[in-house]
Amino acid sequence: MKTLKMYQVATLQSLALGYTKSVITVGELLGHGDIGLGTFEGVDGEMIVLDGHCYQATQDGTVFEAPMEKGVPFCAVSQMVEETPFQIGKTKDIDALKTFLDIIIDERFELNSMHIVRIDACFSKVMARSETGKTSHHIELKNLLENNQQDFCFNNIEGSLVCVYFPDYMDGINAAGWHLHFVSKDRTKGGHVFDVCFEKADAVINTISSIEIKLPEGAYFDTYALKEASNSDIKKVEQGK
16 A cells, blocks of 8 residues: 655645745645645635646636646645545535545544545535635735635536545644535536535545645744634634635
């Protein structure tokens, strides 16, 4: 079994507190993984990395391939190895999906590991969001999204979910639990997912046992008191509220 590594740029705490400057470029990021999720400099849309391509979802849910020189302030990617495929039956909402995925990793005795799951299906509903970028320095993520975030719903659409799991003891480094982004099969629509519904799906899970974190360089990053990031605010942002 191949040992997989999560490659992460910065921390969710720094993003939540308003660190949205570029740490690396999309081109550099793709040298570290072919599947994952994140955002772009200035929180300029949602990032979906799939099949070695990096997609940017804009405020209205339109997706295009991100330029290689685009800046990345936060993301998590890994390599997808199709070692454990499985199927998912009828799923009524995102809570049911997360519970099902929790059971999968609990059965494998891997609740304290990181995971990436790819889910392919024809979705009866995908509720998602994205946003436009704003230049900021210490404006918290919840306030950036308040005026720049837009919600949208895709119905009867084929596509893929990228689902990233971090165990609860890593909360703050990334979002504890499951974090989902969507991109349509034709790679024209997508975003950060906060609800989903489908009849059946094909999926594959990879277990990840190590992590490399690329922290921002320079004194500017040290102006952030990362432990002051609010867990409740992070959860509200993650749930699309």
